[in-house]
Amino acid sequence: MIRFPCLRPDQGPQARIRVNGVILMKKETILIAVAALLVGFLGGFLIFSMNSEKTNRQDQAQVSALAAPLPDHGRRIAETEAIIARDPGNLKAWISLGNDFFDSNQPSKAIQAYAQALEIQPANPDVLTDQGIMFRKLGWYDKALANFQKARALNPRHLQSLYNMSIVYTVDLKQPDRAVPLWEAYLREDGTSETARQVRELLASMTRQGDHPARK
Structure with a gap:
């Protein structure tokens, strides 16, 4: 299975850590959400989205309990x-509530929590991507797609949203002409x-299988 991490442009390989076989990014204020999918021609991919915010000392003190890794999502959510x-x-x-609903496979509740976060900060490309x-x-x-496009418009270098748009067109909608x-x-x-x-490798496979027309 090929793992396909989507990384922020300002985070290099030295910041990576591995958790249960999945490459994550080691950064103090990052909250990472992962979704897995299968693709016939390349096997498995992972979609990564990361929420990273600048926080001051007061914010960090207020949500210190949220930053600690807790295996019990129910307790953390409460x-x-x-x-x-x-x-x-x-x-x-x-955002933390949305991430915990995300990680505990409760998409409807995650969407609602992210919606509340976006009410407070509409121009947050990371939250738009996770939602x-x-x-x-x-x-x-x-x-x-609408969320990924908004995130991309807010930050043209937001690779997660670009990656995720490509996955939707490739895997879900099967529209290679838009994905390529x-x-x-x-x-x-x-x-x-x-x-x-x-x-x-993916593009080469699509070309071999005739999944998109020759580029002029």
Whole structure:
């Protein structure tokens, strides 16, 4: 199975850690959500989306419980909901709640939590991307694409959203003519990583199978 991590442009290989065979990024304020899918011609891929925010000391103290890795999602969710009950405008708490619903495979609740976060901070490409992955989980591909496109418009170098758009067109909608230009755009921005190598393999496979017309 090929694992396909989608990394932020400013995070290099030295920041990676491996958890249960999955490559993640080691950074203090990153919250990572992962979704797995299967592709016939290349096996398995992973879609990564990362929420990373700058926090001051007061914010970090307020949500220190949220930053600790807790295996019990139910307990963590309850703690976060208690914080939100006291402070409904707590952006980090809403994002953390969405991430825990994401990780515990509760897409509808994750979507709702991310929606609350976006009410507070609409121009957050990371939250838009995570919510888009949950839309995709429910089969709402149009909504997923809309989120990824918004994220990309907000940050043209947001590789996660570009990657995820490409996956939806390739795997879910089976529209290679729309997927190929997106994969090529990805390679123009990331031409050297392991992800880029796998994207090239994917494009080569699509070409061999005649899944897209010859480029002029």
